[in-house]
Amino acid sequence: MSVFDMEKQKKILVLCGGKFAFQTLQLLAYEKFICAIGIGKSNDTIIEALERESEESNIGFKSFPNKKSITGMRSWIDFIQPDYIFCISFPFLLPETVLSYGQDKFINFHPGPLPQYRGPMPIFEVLKNQETETAICVHFMNARFDEGNIIFNDPITIETGDTYGNLTAKLSERMAQVALNVANMIQFASIIPSQPQDEKLSYYYEKPELSDTYINWKRMSASEIISLINACNPWNTGADASLYGEQIKIISATLLDLPHNSQAGAIVSVTNTLNIACEENQQIAVEILSTDSGIMTAKQFAVLKPILTNDLIKI
The missing domain is CATH 3.10.25.10 (Formyl transferase, C-terminal domain)
Structure with missing residues (x-):
């Protein structure tokens, strides 16, 4: 019997914002880590597809269409009882009432390097700023967007001619493996190393407006x-x-x-x-x-x- 078999499988609840997380959801579900999926505001087709897949796989599912709906999240999490909560492009800030479910239980996967590229659309910003490299930053969550302690930045090269669309596809594909690596880390590691973000390097980009495009x-x-x-x-x-x-x-x-x-x-x-x-x-x-x-x-x-x-x- 392997060490993995002797360990109780960790249960992960994934909060996501849509199809960007699909490959991650598929891989984590295949590896038997996912116990539930929560989706933020998204189109009906995506919500219905995830709900159907969740029912067929006997996985919990809940939709959070707006900020007001977050008030019901804590009771749902208490019912599911996950070991960890992964967030991938979830559109809403989680309040302390939700985060208090457990210290260092909430892990975000940010599609840009932190602390330099905080904000909702780092893929746009790194391309506009002509960066040659971006990253998926894995960090613990607190009550502020993108400010929790960093577990690691996983670098990804930006190729000449990359558009928002194909860089998003590359990040989505890489995100699946990064999330699986973190799932295995929490399965076997006695402690997850992390470090505070360097505020001297931090910058928060608001959602782009017409003047930015x-x-x-x-x-x-x-x-x-x-x-x-x-x-x-x-x-x-x-x-x-x-x-x-x-x-x-x-x-x-x-x-x-x-x-x-x-x-x-x-x-x-x-x-x-x-x-x-x-x-x-x-x-x-x-x-x-x-x-x-x-x-x-x-x-x-x-x-x-x-x-x-x-x-x-x-x-």
Whole structure:
């Protein structure tokens, strides 16, 4: 008989926010760790799918659609009696009345390095800031977002051209293995090491607003603009800009290292791409954009609109 067989299997309740946690849920369920699933606000299709899977697997399930519903969480946890609670993109802050269920029983899996990238959308922020590496930070929870003692940061390389969508997919896949590693840690370790966050390095990013997703042609370099476009694809349907008084979103673009004699934000040329002047004598080649008429290629856009060179995307 293995050591694992002799140990009583730890019971883990997972609080999540949707499909980002699906691979983790599947792996933890396969390894017999999950005893219940709680989901925060999400669409009906995801909620119904998780509830159905939970019933078929004889796992507890509860939906928490809004902040007010958190008042019933503690009694539900008391009924389930988990050994630990894992949080993966759960949208609501847990109050002390819930956290008092047990010291160091709540563990959060934050999709960004801490303490540098606190906040609800670290994937957007690391891409916008042109980081070459991000992380999944595993930390104990307290009554403030992303401030509990860190167990470890699991680093993940950001590849050139990564968008919000494919980086999210990579993090979701890696999250499953990280969560299983932590589950095995709490199964066998007598103590889980952790350390306080260095507040000198901490920064909290609020949820992005229009000013955060808008391209400023005069103040941003070509590489910064490309990074912003990738950071906004697909959650914001691209980075925001304007043309002919119409709000557009640039979904896909590449760096075009060609000189120009135009003002930043001006259209230099139109081929299969919409080539726009940037600072530092560079251009970006816009490939796909979204307009009031729909999502289209730059070439399709050029057919619809009377584009002239030196037209300004944004003054």
